[in-house]
Amino acid sequence: xxxAPIGRWGPLSGTIAPMNVVVCVKQIPxxxxxAALDAQSHTLVREGKLILDDSDAYGVEMGLQLAAEDGxxxxxSMAPNGEVSGLRTGLAMGAAKAILVSDGAxxxxxxxxxxxxxxxxxxxxxxxxxxxATESTDGYTGTTPVQIxxxxxxxxxTFAKKISVANGxxxxxxxxxxxxxxxxxxxxxxxxxxxxxxxxxxxxxxGIMAAKSKPVDQLTVADLxxxxxxxxxxxxxxxxxxxxxxxxxxxxELVVDEGDAHERIxxxxxxxxxx
Amino acid sequence: MTAHPVTAHPVTAHPVTAQPVTAQPVDEGAETVRDAVDPGxxxxxxxxxxxxxxxxxxxxxxxxxxxxxxxxxxxLLEGFAAFVAEEIVPLNAxxxxxxxxxxxxxxxxxxxxxxxxxxxxxxxxxxxxxxxDEVHGGGGMPWSVGVAMQDILASANMALSLCPMLTQGAVxxxxxxxxxxxxxxxxxxxxxxxxTGTMNLTEPDAGSDVGAVRTMARPAPGGAWRVSGTKxxxxxxxxxxxxxxxxxxxxxxxxxxxxTRGLSLFAVxxxxxxAGGAGAGDAGGAGAAVGRNGVRCVSIEHxxxxxxxxxxxxxxDSAEGELVGELHGGMRAMFTMMxxxxxxxxxxxxxxxxxxxxxxxxxxxxxxxxxxPGDPSGRAVAIVEHPDVRRMLATMRAxxxxxxxxxxxxxxxxxxxxxxxxxxxxxxxxxxxxxxxPLAKAWSTDLATDVTSLALQVHxxxxxxxxxxxxxxxxxxxxxxxxxxxxxVQAIDLVxxxxxxxxxxxxxxxxxxxxxxxxxxxRDGHRDxxxxxxxxxxxxxxxxxxxxxxxxxSPLDALAGATPFLTxxxxxxxxxxxxxxxxxSGTGAAAGGFGASGGSPxxxxxxxxxxxxxxxxxxxxxxxxxxxxxxxxxxxxxI
Numbered sequence: 001x002x003x004a005p006i007g008r009w010g011p012l013s014g015t016i017a018p019m020n021v022v023v024c025v026k027q028i029p030x031x032x033x034x035a036a037l038d039a040q041s042h043t044l045v046r047e048g049k050l051i052l053d054d055s056d057a058y059g060v061e062m063g064l065q066l067a068a069e070d071g072x073x074x075x076x077s078m079a080p081n082g083e084v085s086g087l088r089t090g091l092a093m094g095a096a097k098a099i100l101v102s103d104g105a106x107x108x109x110x111x112x113x114x115x116x117x118x119x120x121x122x123x124x125x126x127x128x129x130x131x132x133a134t135e136s137t138d139g140y141t142g143t144t145p146v147q148i149x150x151x152x153x154x155x156x157x158t159f160a161k162k163i164s165v166a167n168g169x170x171x172x173x174x175x176x177x178x179x180x181x182x183x184x185x186x187x188x189x190x191x192x193x194x195x196x197x198x199x200x201x202x203x204x205x206x207g208i209m210a211a212k213s214k215p216v217d218q219l220t221v222a223d224l225x226x227x228x229x230x231x232x233x234x235x236x237x238x239x240x241x242x243x244x245x246x247x248x249x250x251x252x253e254l255v256v257d258e259g260d261a262h263e264r265i266x267x268x269x270x271x272x273x274x275x
Numbered sequence: 276m277t278a279h280p281v282t283a284h285p286v287t288a289h290p291v292t293a294q295p296v297t298a299q300p301v302d303e304g305a306e307t308v309r310d311a312v313d314p315g316x317x318x319x320x321x322x323x324x325x326x327x328x329x330x331x332x333x334x335x336x337x338x339x340x341x342x343x344x345x346x347x348x349x350x351l352l353e354g355f356a357a358f359v360a361e362e363i364v365p366l367n368a369x370x371x372x373x374x375x376x377x378x379x380x381x382x383x384x385x386x387x388x389x390x391x392x393x394x395x396x397x398x399x400x401x402x403x404x405x406x407x408d409e410v411h412g413g414g415g416m417p418w419s420v421g422v423a424m425q426d427i428l429a430s431a432n433m434a435l436s437l438c439p440m441l442t443q444g445a446v447x448x449x450x451x452x453x454x455x456x457x458x459x460x461x462x463x464x465x466x467x468x469x470x471t472g473t474m475n476l477t478e479p480d481a482g483s484d485v486g487a488v489r490t491m492a493r494p495a496p497g498g499a500w501r502v503s504g505t506k507x508x509x510x511x512x513x514x515x516x517x518x519x520x521x522x523x524x525x526x527x528x529x530x531x532x533x534x535t536r537g538l539s540l541f542a543v544x545x546x547x548x549x550a551g552g553a554g555a556g557d558a559g560g561a562g563a564a565v566g567r568n569g570v571r572c573v574s575i576e577h578x579x580x581x582x583x584x585x586x587x588x589x590x591x592d593s594a595e596g597e598l599v600g601e602l603h604g605g606m607r608a609m610f611t612m613m614x615x616x617x618x619x620x621x622x623x624x625x626x627x628x629x630x631x632x633x634x635x636x637x638x639x640x641x642x643x644x645x646x647x648p649g650d651p652s653g654r655a656v657a658i659v660e661h662p663d664v665r666r667m668l669a670t671m672r673a674x675x676x677x678x679x680x681x682x683x684x685x686x687x688x689x690x691x692x693x694x695x696x697x698x699x700x701x702x703x704x705x706x707x708x709x710x711x712x713p714l715a716k717a718w719s720t721d722l723a724t725d726v727t728s729l730a731l732q733v734h735x736x737x738x739x740x741x742x743x744x745x746x747x748x749x750x751x752x753x754x755x756x757x758x759x760x761x762x763x764v765q766a767i768d769l770v771x772x773x774x775x776x777x778x779x780x781x782x783x784x785x786x787x788x789x790x791x792x793x794x795x796x797x798r799d800g801h802r803d804x805x806x807x808x809x810x811x812x813x814x815x816x817x818x819x820x821x822x823x824x825x826x827x828x829s830p831l832d833a834l835a836g837a838t839p840f841l842t843x844x845x846x847x848x849x850x851x852x853x854x855x856x857x858x859x860s861g862t863g864a865a866a867g868g869f870g871a872s873g874g875s876p877x878x879x880x881x882x883x884x885x886x887x888x889x890x891x892x893x894x895x896x897x898x899x900x901x902x903x904x905x906x907x908x909x910x911x912x913x914i
Contacts, residue, residue: 032312088350202361203354205401205414212347 019071019165021063022127023095024118024145025056027079027086028138035138041108041233042240044138050079052086055133057093057200059193062163063131064094064201072096074125078117080107084216091211092203098216099125105221108233111139115147117231120224122152129170130190134159149190156190157183161197308659313637315364316431317629319356321679322423323349324883328855329683334417337694343417351416355402355424359431362393367432370583371747375514375575377585382571384513384585390435394468394516403439403468407446411462418615418693422622422686426679430626433751434583438471438511440619445472445523447612448540452600461521461542471517474616475506475524475543475589476609483764485525485606486534490591492526492541492598501593502526502541502570508758512587513545513572520545522570522589524596525605538605541596544568569594580750613760614708617716618685620759624719625679627752631723631730632671634745638734639664658733667733671726673890676883677849678719684852685711703784710773710781711848717765718845720755727752766837769844770822782819786812789851792858799859804891808850811895815847818905835912836905843905846898849890856887 027050029035036045052060063073075090075098087098099121106117122130130152135142149156161180162173165187174181175194185191203211221228229235253268255261269275327345335343366389373387397403406421407413421443429436446465449458464470481487490504502524506512513520522543531537547566569592576586600608639659647656658664685708692704727749731738738745756762776783789812797805818840825833856879879887 089354092350092354202358202396202400204399205351205354205405208350208354209342209347209414211350 019067019069020126020128021067021071021073022076022122022125022130023056023059023063023073023090024122024130024132024148025060025075025077025086025090026053026133026136026138027051027077027083028053028136031137037243042243043108046080050083050086052089053133053137055135055137055195056090058195058198059131059133060090060093060095061198061200062160062193063129065198066129066163066165071128074099074127076118076121076125078102078106078109078114078121080104082218087216088208088211089203091214091216092207093201094207095214097214099219100216101219101221101224103219103221103228103231105228105232105234108236109231110236110238111141111143112147112237113231113235115144115151116235117221117224117226118144119148119151120226121219122148128187129165130154130188131163132190132192134192134194145190145192152188152190154189155185156192157185158192160191160193163191163193308636309640309657311633311636311640313633314360315367315630315633316356316359316428317426317626318633319349319352319427321629322352322426324879325676325679325683326419326423328680328852329419329687331417331419331687334419334687334690334694337417337690338696339415339694340417340690342415343420348416348420348423351405351420352423352427356427358397358400358402359427362396363428363431363435366390366393366435366583368744368747370432370434371580371751372582374582375585377513377572377575377587382513382573383515384572384575384587386514386516386585387583390583391516394435394438397439398468398517401467403442404466406443407466408450411446411450411458412466417690419683419686419690422618422683425619425622426626426629428626429623430630432583433623433627434581436623436626437581437584438514438516439468440616440623441474441510442468442470442472443619444474444612444616445521447615448523448608449542449599451611452540452604452608457542457597457599464519465521469517470519470521471511471514473509473512473520473522473589475509475512475522477508478505479507483761485538485609488525488527488538490524490526492524492528492539492596494528495595498597500541500596500598502543502591502596503593504591505573506589506591508576509572509587509589510584512585512589514585518546523599524591525609528602531603535606537603539602540599540605540608542599543570543591543594543596545570547595579753580747581754614689614712617712617759617765618682618689620755621678621682621685621712621715621719624716624721624723624752624755625675625682627748627755628671628675628678628719628723628726631727631745631748631752632668632675634743634748635671635730635733636668638737638743638745639668642735664733667729669886669889670894671729673853673886673894674722674726676886677846677853677890677894678722680852680855681711681845681849682715682719684848685715703779703781706781707784710769710785713765713769713773713841714845714848716760717756717762717841718849720752721762721842723752723755724749762841763838766841767834769841770826770833770837774819774823774826776819776823785848785851786816789847792851792854796854796857799857801857801888804854804857804888807891807895808854811843811847811850811898814899814902815843818843818902821905829908831909832907835907835909839901839904843898843901846895850895853887853890856883 029044029046030049030051037043038045060073067073073095075087075095077087077098078101082102084100087100091098101117101121130148132145146156146158157172157174159175160172161175164171169184169186170189170191172183172185172191174183221231255264266275332345334340366387370387370390375387376385378385401414402424404412405414405416405424406418409415425436425440442465446462449462453461465472476485478488478490490502490506492500492502495501504526506524522545524541524543525538526541527537528539545568547568571590572587573590574588578586640657642658643655644658645655645661646653647660688704688707688711692701692708695701695704727745730745731749734743734745737743774782789808793805793808822833822836822840
């Protein structure tokens with residue numbers, strides 16, 4: 001569906017070796033179903049089926065486009081259980097394989113522990129480029145990708161809306177409040193992709209059938225050479241001390257037009273700093 | 276590093292895919308559902324539950340279907356539903372408003388905005404291929420999976436779904452009757468959906484009486500045929516979804532015997548292919564199209580519903596065609612696809628009923644009106660809390676669930692009849708298909724009218740206004756009781772041909788299984804439900820014996836009772852299948868005589884069990900009263 005070349009540099013030429021792209025993806029509880037928080041830990045209950053985080057679909061799509069000519073996409077993910085439904089979606093879209101770090105010890109991991117685990121897993125794939133979403137839909141910390149970059153000793157570029165690769169470096173159009181910056185960065189590096197910047201392909205019938213036989217390498221924390229005490233609850237440097245319900249919306253203010261309604265509306269918007 | 280102003284480079288936000296697909300807002304077992312959301316199509320979990328209940332997992336054991344694991348099929352259907360939610364659902368209401376249009380000068384039909392692009396994406400993703408044999412480029416999945424996909428597609432956009440549905444019929448005909456050369460040349464493009472197919476049977480004076488067909492096919496040099504005549508009610512007879520359309524046309528040949536025995540089947544492509552462009556041997560071939568064949572759409576009908584689906588009057592003027600199957604074998608060929616086509620219409624029935632139910636449930640949860648008696652707070656409540664609204668919703672849900680099990684059981688039996696290694700099992704399944712098809716077609720589509728009407732009722736005055744969308748479901752549903760053999764024709768078929776109570780007949784076997792299931796659920800503590808099932812079975816037995824007797828001695832009286840008898844029969848079968856939810860898990864409910872036992876291997880939810888109880892104790896007994904109509908005589912029918 002989205003066959004257009006990614007960047008103004010055009011599609012990958014034969015100037016570099018096969019492009020090995022890692023896309024970090026997260027499997028999350030279906031946002032359409034009611035979410036629940038664990039009463040003790042205040043973390044999201046992640047039982048049952050998990051789906052591919054929508055915000056990751058853009059990264060997968062970008063990775064697939066970059067690797068289309070010569071290369072492949074490897075998904076990297078972690079979960080406290082062995083659930084792979086969300087990964088299957090990414091594999092059905094066209095990723096070649098997946099690495100899932102699945103270990104009960106990962107329960108309670110904070111952003112930095114997550115980054116440590118993912119960085120170790122990514123190292124195994126020896127990527128030319130690591131793509132991640134800017135943030136996950138269920139956690140919203142938005143810090144993991146840059147932590148991964150730091151741990152891997154790679155440069156990172158955030159908020160990409162367009163990525164192109166040539167001659168061993170990546171050129172990124174990086175979204176800003178004013179427009180976008182053009183950034184160039186040597187490979188390998190970590191790039192985070194803004195949601196909505198490409199149209200993720202649908203898994204096709206053949207893609208879904210093929211996904212079943214694609215390899216999903218399931219690893220434990222020990223397999224990665226990490227100490228279980230450095231991840232999960234044990235390794236978490238942060239703690240959720242409390243959760244409160246959002247304030248209920250109060251009744252709206254009714255403006256009866258007595259000739260000055262426009263002024264009162266402007267005043268209201270000014271008060272909200274919207275104008 | 277250059278900074279660009281934002282105005283010069285607007286960022287286009289693309290909609291996020293797959294968000295509300297399997298929205299399951301309902302708190303299982305809760306007394307009141309409070310926040311239902313209308314997903315716009317049959318939810319995947321409902322489809323999977325029905326497949327599971329009719330014994331889908333056993334198909335995986337049959338030759339060639341090892342890939343069809345329940346997990347794989349769940350992935351497949353979820354992927355398909357995500358596509359449908361994003362690409363097909365949004366076209367439904369606008370397609371109804373815009374409708375397909377005929378350009379009278381070119382004779383070409385233009386589908387509503389967005390339809391062609393959506394159809395092409397559907398083809399590009401490989402979805403049309405799923406239930407066809409791999410040898411013709413198909414996905415090699417059981418027909419049951421195709422039925423599940425139709426359920427999702429037709430609920431999202433019935434008008435669009437008709438196009439691939441008819442193509443399926445063309446594929447089935449050619450796969451059964453085409454020569455190996457014809458199959459190799461024509462099937463891959465039909466299977467992929469790059470071409471569509473149409474069925475050209477009806478003429479102004481040949482409707483239910485197909486034998487009156489007057490369209491003529493005359494032999495031309497080189498083994499070709501020239502087809503001339505006028506066909507009406509040709510669904511998607513012309514359109515802009517694809518480059519080409521293959522018309523399958525029933526026509527009479529010179530010197531043919533009168534009636535249906537003189538009809539032959541011809542394949543007539545909309546465009547001429549091949550280097551010469553003239554030889555019928557090239558018709559539909561993969562060669563470059565060189566011009567249009569002598570067939571065109573001369574008008575399209577203005578209908579109650581399915582506005583986006585062009586219903587064409589097709590004029591064949593010495594159009595090039597080729598014979599499919601034997602000369603004078605046209606009706607026999609048509610019969611081979613009839614069961615699947617009738618089942619497809621039954622699927623449309625449950626799909627639209629489901630759509631009405633989903634819309635009504637969501638509306639009832641959101642619409643606040645009135646107070647509950649005895650509620651000291653005096654607060655206004657969502658209408659879903661009003662008992663009478665709940666009765667409507669409960670009736671809708673139980674009806675859809677029961678009819679879906681009948682439809683999916685039929686598909687399942689078709690699959691068993693096709694691939695089971697044991698010839699006896701194949702024969703039993705084929706007989707079951709014959710018995711179930713009139714029920715699956717007529718009952719589901721009668722219920723579609725009832726249930727979409729209730730959906731409108733739940734919406735109150737808003738339902739009568741087009742903007743809420745439920746009026747469209749009601750209008751779209753109405754045709755399903757008419758086409759592909761009217762429901763009256765289905766009832767006649769059941770009474771005259773399908774009903775037999777002898778040893779090994781489908782009806783006798785079902786009766787036996789009803790008794791076994793009633794015993795089972797009685798043992799599991801569902802005494803009232805077991806009694807309701809047994810009482811319905813006894814009444815049905817009485818009616819069936821009466822009709823079998825009358826069939827021989829007073830056939831008009833037998834036919835006068837056909838429609839109420841079909842309704843009784845379908846309710847009994849639906850009740851039997853739903854009762855599977857009441858069988859305690861782990862008691863080996865599945866694997867009945869036909870594999871269509873309606874067990875609950877994965878365990879029904881508490882809500883599912885309540886739906887079954889409601890059907891058995893409140894809806895099923897209503898059909899006891901129909902026995903009086905069956906007992907009546909044709910002379911009682913005063914008009």
